[in-house]
Amino acid sequence: MDDKIEIRNVSKKYGSKTALENIDLTIGKGMFGLLGRNGAGKTTLMKTLAALHPKNSGTITVCGVPIEETKKIRTMTGYLPQDFSMYPTMRVEECLDYLGVLSGMDKALRKERADMLLKKVNLEKHRRKKVKELSGGMKRRLGIAQALLHDPRVLIVDEPTAGLDPEERIRFRNLLGEVAEDRIVILSTHIVGDIEASCEMAAVMNEGRILWTGNVKDLLKDAEGKVWTVTIESRFLPQIKSLYSVTGMVMQGSQTTVRFVHEGTPDVTGAAQTAPCLEDAYIYCLFKNGCIDLGGEE
Template identity: 45%
Template structure:
């Protein structure tokens, strides 16, 4: 099974939202990482056939998806970022309803709903109203509805937004379990969401594909760019203006800084340290983070 994008562009009036992306997806989890506005949602909507590319092609097993119609939709499961629920439906009623929209008989929808609610750990609340669910429970129900047609391709747009840490871990474990025989494409701006489960990470910036690779490959590219040093607390503001600081920890009268920089900070205590994916993200998106901070002033 292979999903292939070849020089995919998307233009909205004067704005080019996606710029010439080419990538091949096979079985496994792909983390689409980038800041808000990077073009992740637009790309995913094109993969799902909701939007057509302005130019370029998307193929599933060698056939262009725009020519496949219902055959491609039957292979696809999608959880959009702002998924609409019917609050007065129970979890099982909601899945029966979505199943009918996907062409399942009521008998088949009931059987599939029972199986999926157990898989996403919601079987005990199958008859509870959705309005009583936490954010994490709703997201797991969203995964269940996307799985009703047993899709080969599962597309999840910012699925952990608003979840607490415990729910995020539960969600990541669920995705890892589902990935055995599927293509799963998960977009996020939360580094930890992809760091632990993604087989490949695709980094998007301003509509373009900046880099792809495993966590190990991306962090290896940061060797010699991450440092720690100790300074006095009165120097923190000055150093914060000079460097990209990824972490700050007080140790008595001293402050330990973790710095992402091409240039070794000028301090005798500076040592090079092993980079993380968060360091990688900050290094490549520090200009956008600075712009956001400036808007808040």
């Protein structure tokens, strides 16, 4: 069986609203980032890959298995939704055991996998705690444990770091990196830092379309020579914002250092080119594809 997901020409509509439009992607082993704004269609694509949403057209194969074979797909896929929890009065180990039964695992295997995963996600000491007693970060880690319980070949995680504090976010990203060694992990997020820190391959989505896909380094390369900084008097800030896609501002008294993307030489005295970060590259990608106007607005 192939260790890749192939998505060909997939479209999906909710009534008259297009959620996915002619999506073409090939996702191989390792961490794959899906970056886009809220409402870009990431969750719809994630749910479609987890066999929780039907597509209207196109084909999807997961490790060689057509998405229509839902039972096989569910066997090989682990899914962590964006907004999830578990029965609040159930204990952590009971939750895993219950979901293990739903995955058709026998008792010995459930215990072995739960022990191993609770250790891996650092919840071993909290296994007797009720779900309602867990913090947000702990719940996310339990979420990863349940998604990996049946040892899936594909792990789909939707916005897993939203709402986590920086420390928990880093811990979570590292955890995903570890589990991605021997499987396909698709990480959907609107936080550029998550992709930058953990993914080699990625795609940028907007309004149901794939704007760009490839190696993250190439996205950075595309933005080289397009990122500028300039220090101006703060009163000129509105003019700069109306002319360029601003990606960052640091105010120092009456002066502001502005970072923006622009093709060609900007008509601003003192503007200097600078090396792009992934956030700049993402904004440039949106800008280049006409998804944001000058000034960074939609």
